[in-house]
Amino acid sequence: MADVSISAARPGRRLVNNRTLRRFLAHRPAVIAAIILLIFAVVAVLAPVIAPYDPIKSDFLAVRQGPSLAHWMGTDELGRDTLSRLIYGARVSLMAGIVPVVLALVVAVPLGLLSGYAGGIVDNVLMRITDALLAIPFLVLAIALTAMLGPGLFNAMLAIGVAAVPIFLRLSRGSAMAVMREDYIEAARAGGNSPLRIAFKHVLRNMMPPIFIQATLTVATAIVVEASLSFLGLGQRPPAASWGSMLNDAQRFLRVMPTMAMWPGLAIFIVVMSINIVGDGIRDAMDTHHRN
Amino acid sequence: MALGWYILRRLGSIIPTLILVSVIVFALQQLIPGDPAVAIAGDELNEQAIQEIRTKYGFDQPIYVQYFKWIGNVTTGDFGESYRNKVEVADLILQKLPVTIQLATFAMIVALVVGIPAGILAATCKQNAVGTAANILALSGISIPHFWLGIMMILIFSVNLGILPASGYVPPWEDLRQNIVSLIMPSIVLGTGVAGVITRHTRGAMLQVLSSDYVRTARAKGLAERVVVSKHALKNALIPVITLSTIEFGQLLSGAILTEQIFSIPGFGKLIVDSVFNREYAVVQGVVLVTATIFILLNFLADILYFVVNPRMRSAHG
Numbered sequence: 347m348a349d350v351s352i353s354a355a356r357p358g359r360r361l362v363n364n365r366t367l368r369r370f371l372a373h374r375p376a377v378i379a380a381i382i383l384l385i386f387a388v389v390a391v392l393a394p395v396i397a398p399y400d401p402i403k404s405d406f407l408a409v410r411q412g413p414s415l416a417h418w419m420g421t422d423e424l425g426r427d428t429l430s431r432l433i434y435g436a437r438v439s440l441m442a443g444i445v446p447v448v449l450a451l452v453v454a455v456p457l458g459l460l461s462g463y464a465g466g467i468v469d470n471v472l473m474r475i476t477d478a479l480l481a482i483p484f485l486v487l488a489i490a491l492t493a494m495l496g497p498g499l500f501n502a503m504l505a506i507g508v509a510a511v512p513i514f515l516r517l518s519r520g521s522a523m524a525v526m527r528e529d530y531i532e533a534a535r536a537g538g539n540s541p542l543r544i545a546f547k548h549v550l551r552n553m554m555p556p557i558f559i560q561a562t563l564t565v566a567t568a569i570v571v572e573a574s575l576s577f578l579g580l581g582q583r584p585p586a587a588s589w590g591s592m593l594n595d596a597q598r599f600l601r602v603m604p605t606m607a608m609w610p611g612l613a614i615f616i617v618v619m620s621i622n623i624v625g626d627g628i629r630d631a632m633d634t635h636h637r638n
Numbered sequence: 639m640a641l642g643w644y645i646l647r648r649l650g651s652i653i654p655t656l657i658l659v660s661v662i663v664f665a666l667q668q669l670i671p672g673d674p675a676v677a678i679a680g681d682e683l684n685e686q687a688i689q690e691i692r693t694k695y696g697f698d699q700p701i702y703v704q705y706f707k708w709i710g711n712v713t714t715g716d717f718g719e720s721y722r723n724k725v726e727v728a729d730l731i732l733q734k735l736p737v738t739i740q741l742a743t744f745a746m747i748v749a750l751v752v753g754i755p756a757g758i759l760a761a762t763c764k765q766n767a768v769g770t771a772a773n774i775l776a777l778s779g780i781s782i783p784h785f786w787l788g789i790m791m792i793l794i795f796s797v798n799l800g801i802l803p804a805s806g807y808v809p810p811w812e813d814l815r816q817n818i819v820s821l822i823m824p825s826i827v828l829g830t831g832v833a834g835v836i837t838r839h840t841r842g843a844m845l846q847v848l849s850s851d852y853v854r855t856a857r858a859k860g861l862a863e864r865v866v867v868s869k870h871a872l873k874n875a876l877i878p879v880i881t882l883s884t885i886e887f888g889q890l891l892s893g894a895i896l897t898e899q900i901f902s903i904p905g906f907g908k909l910i911v912d913s914v915f916n917r918e919y920a921v922v923q924g925v926v927l928v929t930a931t932i933f934i935l936l937n938f939l940a941d942i943l944y945f946v947v948n949p950r951m952r953s954a955h956g
Contacts, residue, residue, distance in 0.1 A: 478658035481930045481937075483892030486910070490926045493914040494669035570783055574896055577785050578911055597789055597900070604793050611786025619781035 369631035376627020379620035386617055390436040399427035401434040402585040410603045419609050422592075423599055424585075431587035432609055438588040439617065442503055442572035442581075443565040449507030450514050451561060458518020459553070462526065463545050472515065479512035488571050492580045499572075499588070502581040506568050517560055521553035528552075555632045562628055566621035573614050589614050644945050648938055659930045660712065663923050664705050670919065673697075677917055678721055691721070695920075717924035722916055727924040730909060735928070737807060738905035741828060741897070742890035744821050748829030749836055750883065754876070756833070757840020761848065762867055764841075772837060779834025784893065788827040788900040795823060805902035820903075828897045832886045839882050843875035877947050884940035888933040 371377060389396060398418075405425035412420045419428035461472040479487070491505035525531065526549060534544050575581035576590025584591065589610040596607035670677050675691040691697070695718075696704050711718070717727035753776075760772035796804035802823050808816040847853060848871050856870045857863075895907030902908070906925060913921035 474654055474658055477655045478662055478930075481655060481659050481934045482662070482926060483889060483929060483933060485895060486892045486926055486929050489895065489910060489914060490663075490666055490922055491669065493922055494666050494919070496671060566781070573783060574785060577896070578899065578914075580914065593786060593789065600789065600793055601797055604797070607786070607789045607793065611783060611789065614783045614786065615778075615781060618783070619777060622777060622781050 366631045370627050373627040373630055375623050376630075379623035379627070382616065382620045383624065386436055386613075386620075387440060389433055390440050393433045393437055397427075397430040397433045399430040401426060401430045401587045410599065410606075412605065420603075420605055422595060422606060423603075426585075428592075428606065428609055431592055432589070432613060435587045435589040435592060435610060436613070436617075438499065438576075438582055438586070439569050439573065439614065442499070442506070442588075443569040443617075443621075445503045446507035446510055446568045446572075447561050447564050449504070450510035450564070451557070453507075454511045454514030455518045455550075455557065458515045459522050459545060459550055461515070462519040462522030462553075463541070463549060469519070473519065476512040476515050476519075479509075480516065484509050484567065485571055485574060488575065489578070489580065492575055497580045497583065499576075499582045499586075502572055502575045505575075506571050509571075510564055510568065513564065514557060514560065517557055518553065521556050522549050525549050525552045559625060559629045559632065562621060562625040566618045566625070569614065569618055569621070641942075641945065645942060648941055652934055652938055655934060656931065659934070660709050660927060661705070663927045663930070664708055666923060666926070667919055668701070674919065678919060680917055712927065717927075718920035720913075720918050720921055722918060727921050730921060731906070731924055731928055734904060734906045734909045737903060738891055738894045738898070738907060740810070741821060741824055741894055741903060741905060742887060744825035745829035745832065745890050745894075746883065746887055748825050749832035749886070752829070753833040753836025754840050754879065756837040757879075758844055758867065758872065760837060760841040761844035762863075764845070773841075776834040776837035776841075779830045779837070781834075782830060784827050784831060785896045785900055787830060788823070788897060791823050791827060792900070805900075807901075807903045807905075820901075824897050824901045824903060827900070828890060828893055831893065832883075832890060835886060836879060836883065840875065840879050843878050844871060847871045847875045877944070880947070881940040881944045884936050884943060888936040891929060891932060 403426065405421070408417065408421045408425040410421060410423055411417055411425075414420070417427050417429065419432065421427055422431070457472060461469045482490075487509040488502070488505045491508055492502050495501040495505060531544060531548055534548050539547075572581055573588070573590030573593070576588045577594045579591075579594060582588035582591050592610040593607060596603070596610070599606055667674060673688075673692075675688045675695070675697050678691050678695070679688050696707055699707075708718075715728050717731070719726055720730060723730075756772045756775060760769050760776065763769035763772070792804045795802040803820055806820055808820050810817040844867075848867075853866060853871055856866045861870075891906065894903075894905060895910060897903070898905045898907035899911055906929070910922060910925045912918075913925065
């Protein structure tokens with residue numbers, strides 16, 4: 347997982363201002379990647395309208411067919427249309443990328459702010475727990491949590507979200523501490539603002555840029571981990587489609603139907619690469635990496 | 639003296655982390671919905687069997703008693719017993735771990751052999767096509783889902799060309815040549831992601847070093863660019879890369895889960911997946927705990943290495 351370095355933000359700086367947006371738009375690969383992601387998002391949202399067939403309906407007269415006019419990407423071992431399953435799989439993958447990250451942010455950012463702002467024993471306890479959670483590799487923790495909670499998409503997303511919490515907690519805490527060293531926080535204190543107002547009005551707002559960049563990159567990780575869990579049979583349950591479970595099915599028919607394995611993997615690759623490029627673009631536009 | 643003091647201080651911070659990891663790993667079991675004894679019993683749903691499990695694993699005792707009993711056993715190397723196979727979890731771990739370590743070592747060799755030269759090229763040729771290609775390669779390595787890469791490689795090199803085995807593992811003491819051949823594809827698949835990470839870090843470190851004063855001085859002395867890069871810049875740029883590689887080795891151990899599953903390699907990763915499906919919670923706990931401990935120790939080793947090779951840190955703690 348890519349690291350995002352922490353830098354001090356500017357007072358009152360919005361998360362995305364015009365200058366940042368202009369810089370991002372000047373980063374051509376990032377713009378192209380963002381358009382690709384937008385297309386995938388539209389396809390996912392409009393899946394019931396766009397998909398030519400029902401993704402879970404078997405057709406035993408059309409089992410394991412190659413690409414044709416009727417089935418552009420062929421059919422699987424149960425005669426289900428691969429393109430339709432791929433389109434519906436986009437819904438699962440994008441949701442599995444975004445939901446755990448939002449979940450992790452909701453838990454980690456307030457705790458990170460508390461840890462960085464309060465310091466002392468609160469900070470010490472939270473950071474030791476974070477250290478311990480970070481010591482368990484992301485995929486191992488996600489698998490272990492899914493194993494205990496039971497397989498399924500909801501539990502997989504929950505497990506990925508929990509596994510992502512320490513990453514954001516550590517980053518939020520560091521970011522909060524960096525912002526708190528700034529002169530304008532001292533000025534806000536001298537101005538008689540309450541600690542709660544300083545924390546939420548000044549620190550929280552200015553600590554977000556590196557967290558936002560990390561969130562973008564973690565969406566990519568979450569998509570791969572969900573696909574991995576579904577590939578292992580711990581994520582999306584059959585017959586519903588997900589890119590990981592499609593790959594799992596495809597592996598069994600590699601010799602007779604090699605194209606079955608190509609499409610879902612390619613889809614994951616394109617989406618994850620696009621997110622990584624957009625993440626790089628946002629980092630360059632916000633310039634949090636180089637400013638200090 | 640400074641090194642000894644540094645090691646002691648770092649060890650002091652490792653112990654509480656290890657204790658907390660053990661608490662988290664133990665707490666995982668509490669997430670099992672319903673009665674864990676019923677979950678372990680699986681299809682064997684008679685009350686006597688369930689009661690036996692409850693007594694054997696101590697589920698009928700208070701939770702803190704269960705934890706202290708479990709951690710007490712773990713510290714003596716007793717991780718419990720696999721319920722289905724009646725095999726000690728520690729024996730299973732000792733049997734499977736060397737396979738994964740061998741795979742991770744081969745993958746790291748692939749990652750270093752590809753990643754460092756690609757990173758140097760990305761930094762020194764950043765204005766031309768070679769640098770762009772190296773950057774795209776790194777980004778692809780990071781973005782490609784490894785289980786898909788594995789499937790595609792099986793399709794090309796095993797199914798179509800028939801030059802490499804699609805699955806299986808031969809222990810080195812049985813046939814060294816076959817052992818190496820059976821690990822070629824898995825090592826490439828597992829090493830690709832880390833190669834991407836190493837390329838990016840080598841590039842970053844090289845760019846930083848190449849713009850430093852001493853490199854400018856070396857250039858001003860009239861040294862050839864090749865000498866400046868290989869003799870002056872690379873040596874310093876590789877310091878963070880070496881420490882990063884130590885940490886990434888831990889990532890390889892966890893990344894091996896999917897690689898071992900695809901290539902049917904009987905290692906640590908396959909053990910955790912099989913245990914999950916067989917509801918062997920004691921094995922899952924044991925594997926997670928050992929993985930986390932190795933991860934912590936590798937981080938510790940990376941810190942020590944960084945301390946040893948970086949004179950600034952030595953003087954700061956001296």
